[in-house]
Amino acid sequence: QVQLQESGPGLVKPSETLSLTCSVSGGSISPDYWSWIRQPPGKGLEWIGSIYYSGITNYNPSLKSRVTISVDTSKNQFSLKLRSVTTTDTAVYYCVRGTGAFDPWGQGILVTVSS
Amino acid sequence: DIQMTQSPSSLSASVGDRVTITCRASQGITNSLAWYQQKPGKAPNLLLYAAAKLESGVPPRFSGSGSGTDYTLTISSLQPEDFATYYCQQYFNIPPTFGQGTKLEIK
Numbered sequence: 772q773v774q775l776q777e778s779g780p781g782l783v784k785p786s787e788t789l790s791l792t793c794s795v796s797g798g799s800i801s802p803d804y805w806s807w808i809r810q811p812p813g814k815g816l817e818w819i820g821s822i823y824y825s826g827i828t829n830y831n832p833s834l835k836s837r838v839t840i841s842v843d844t845s846k847n848q849f850s851l852k853l854r855s856v857t858t859t860d861t862a863v864y865y866c867v868r869g870t871g872a873f874d875p876w877g878q879g880i881l882v883t884v885s886s
Numbered sequence: 887d888i889q890m891t892q893s894p895s896s897l898s899a900s901v902g903d904r905v906t907i908t909c910r911a912s913q914g915i916t917n918s919l920a921w922y923q924q925k926p927g928k929a930p931n932l933l934l935y936a937a938a939k940l941e942s943g944v945p946p947r948f949s950g951s952g953s954g955t956d957y958t959l960t961i962s963s964l965q966p967e968d969f970a971t972y973y974c975q976q977y978f979n980i981p982p983t984f985g986q987g988t989k990l991e992i993k
Binding site: 815816817818829831832833865870871872873874875876877878879 | 887918920922928929930931932935936941973975977980981982983984985986987
């Protein structure tokens with residue numbers, strides 16, 4: 772069955788770019804939709820954006836100006852870049868399959884924005 | 887964005903109890919609703935989709951219903967492993983949005 776694993780730095784400085792990669796195993800990244808969702812400590816869930824295996828993207832309007840999601844089908848991976856981060860971007864970041872009901876989820880990676 | 891409002895925000899119950907969690911959307915979402923269970927330190931886990939369809943492997947004590955703007959998640963007989971936080975989520979419109987969560991605690 773499909774499994775997802777997030778990777779990337781756990782600490783990012785304010786104003787810099789948060790970069791994460793999600794590796795998909797147990798199945799092909801195509802033809803499916805893939806998303807990033809985040810959860811600030813002790814708070815609720817926020818959808819960041821999604822990508823189709825062909826590269827078509829949708830972003831949350833609240834983050835659209837700072838977000839880029841890309842896909843590398845040869846590596847069975849997709850990635851997130853969030854620019855100009857502030858402390859409010861501190862959260863557990865999850866990669867997930869889908870754009871409707873999300874399943875499965877990666878285990879999540881805590882990214883802290885701090886100098 | 888469609889706003890999702892869950893009630894209650896927290897709930898105390900005992901093993902064996904029947905519990906219901908409600909989710910209200912700010913506009914009609916034609917059953918484009920999912921429910922998730924999240925335990926501390928873990929990723930959310932999909933329980934139901936399309937408002938009432940049980941995800942594979944999820945025990946049948948979980949059920950969902952509703953239409954239009956109002957939806958419910960029911961756990962027919964609480965088990966110790968069910969104490970967790972539950973989220974609803976609409977996928978009728980982009981961006982998909984989540985309720986604020988309902989924390990189910992042991993009485």
